[in-house]
Amino acid sequence: MNPKSLGVVFALLLAAAQASRAQELSSAEKKLTQSVEARLGEEMAALEKVVNIDSGTFNTEGVREVGRFFEKELQALGFKARWIPMPEAMHRAGHLVAERISSKPSGKRVLLIGHLDTVFEGQGHRFQNDGAVIRGAGVMDMKGGDVVLLFALKALDSAGLLKGATVRVFLTGDEENPGLPTSESRRDVVAAARESDVALSFEPALATSAAALLLGRRGLSTWSLDVTAPGGHSAFVLRPRSGTGAIYEASRILDGFRAAFSSGNVTVNPGLFLGGTDVAYDPAKSAGTSAGKYNVVSRSATVKGDLRALEEKEREAAKGRMREIVAASLPKAAAKLEFDDLVPPFPVTEGNRALMQVVNAAGRALGQATLTERDPVASGFGDANFVCSLVSAVDGLGVAGDGLHSPDEIADPKSVGPMTARAAVAIARLLSTPN
Numbered sequence: 001m002n003p004k005s006l007g008v009v010f011a012l013l014l015a016a017a018q019a020s021r022a023q024e025l026s027s028a029e030k031k032l033t034q035s036v037e038a039r040l041g042e043e044m045a046a047l048e049k050v051v052n053i054d055s056g057t058f059n060t061e062g063v064r065e066v067g068r069f070f071e072k073e074l075q076a077l078g079f080k081a082r083w084i085p086m087p088e089a090m091h092r093a094g095h096l097v098a099e100r101i102s103s104k105p106s107g108k109r110v111l112l113i114g115h116l117d118t119v120f121e122g123q124g125h126r127f128q129n130d131g132a133v134i135r136g137a138g139v140m141d142m143k144g145g146d147v148v149l150l151f152a153l154k155a156l157d158s159a160g161l162l163k164g165a166t167v168r169v170f171l172t173g174d175e176e177n178p179g180l181p182t183s184e185s186r187r188d189v190v191a192a193a194r195e196s197d198v199a200l201s202f203e204p205a206l207a208t209s210a211a212a213l214l215l216g217r218r219g220l221s222t223w224s225l226d227v228t229a230p231g232g233h234s235a236f237v238l239r240p241r242s243g244t245g246a247i248y249e250a251s252r253i254l255d256g257f258r259a260a261f262s263s264g265n266v267t268v269n270p271g272l273f274l275g276g277t278d279v280a281y282d283p284a285k286s287a288g289t290s291a292g293k294y295n296v297v298s299r300s301a302t303v304k305g306d307l308r309a310l311e312e313k314e315r316e317a318a319k320g321r322m323r324e325i326v327a328a329s330l331p332k333a334a335a336k337l338e339f340d341d342l343v344p345p346f347p348v349t350e351g352n353r354a355l356m357q358v359v360n361a362a363g364r365a366l367g368q369a370t371l372t373e374r375d376p377v378a379s380g381f382g383d384a385n386f387v388c389s390l391v392s393a394v395d396g397l398g399v400a401g402d403g404l405h406s407p408d409e410i411a412d413p414k415s416v417g418p419m420t421a422r423a424a425v426a427i428a429r430l431l432s433t434p435n
């Protein structure tokens with residue numbers, strides 16, 4: 001850990017300790033929560049508006065339109081907002097960044113993260129709130145969280161607490177399917193993190209464990225296994241003359257992966273297998289063809305998969321183990337394994353824990369349950385993965401809900417106000433915590 005982040009951890013621990021002693025809201029914080037409550041109707045209307053704009057990742061115009069809504073709203077709060085387009089060939093809408101920068105910030109420089117796209121492509125469910133649940137595509141993941149973020153900032157602005165503060169809002173347009181290479185599609189959020197001290201990400205809370213935050217998420221690498229063998233008459237398979245063939249060799253390797261990664265934090269998943277005399281794979285379609293005959297020993301096999309790990313050293317150790325398994329080739333077969341690191345791991349750190357305590361103290365002061373840590377291996381990656389090496393970060397500050405990534409996504413309307421108030425109080429405390 002570098003000295004800068006050590007300092008940040010220490011300051012956060014101090015803030016958390018002070019906050020837990022003062023388990024009550026200050027009068028300024030009480031005003032914040034009143035202001036959140038006063039705007040609840042407006043907040044629901046905003047959620048309805050953005051949920052009813054279809055914005056699957058590949059619906060670039062829809063993503064841009066959701067972005068325009070937040071752009072206008074944030075500009076009204078004194079943020080300088082701009083749209084960052086992505087190159088045409090990437091087929092992604094781009095991102096919205098909005099900044100309020102103080103030359104002399106009085107406390108932490110805060111980065112707030114959300115995303116404008118939804119997994120669900122096409123026309124999603126229209127917004128529907130029956131008081132018990134809110135239905136609508138992306139209502140939980142994560143337009144609910146985006147709106148929580150926005151209305152926390154509105155409350156802070158009304159209370160005058162954004163004066164002298166440095167706050168950046170980064171809403172990506174392709175979180176559910178990041179544009180490649182990620183070094184390009186995530187360059188600007190990384191740059192925003194470089195100018196920040198802490199990051200709060202508003203991905204959904206879970207209905208089953210709303211009083212919990214994510215302090216880490218696994219990173220993602222993809223891998224490609226290519227096996228070649230001489231082929232020959234099937235009468236001689238597994239005999240010296242024809243050897244094992246490519247399909248047996250690929251199967252041996254996959255069984256080795258299965259045995260090596262059946263437990264622990266690392267998972268290795270083969271998602272596509274092609275084998276035969278000839279195979280062809282089209283990366284653009286994530287599809288391929290294979291041709292072969294029952295009486296010919298297979299000459300080629302191609303497998304595409306992923307590798308997920310919570311820490312960089314775990315990821316590298318897993319790659320080493322996979323390479324060892326690949327290298328122990330069966331007779332006459334040869335295999336090549338290649339990796340592509342797409343998303344960095346977001347490991348659980350003491351800095352993230354200290355940041356959670358600031359959020360926890362805010363929630364406790366509001367009468368909410370004590371926060372626990374969510375299992376970091378039980379979900380996919382998020383945009384916080386790309387910034388966590390630069391700032392302390394926590395995720396899952398959005399609305400509670402269920403049915404993640406399905407068209408039947410629902411959110412708990414009763415979580416909207418409390419999550420917004422908690423975010424507003426936590427951000428206020430961070431903005432007044434000196435570095």
Ligand SMILES: [Zn+2]
Nearest residue numbers: 141142175203
């Ligand atoms: Zn999400």
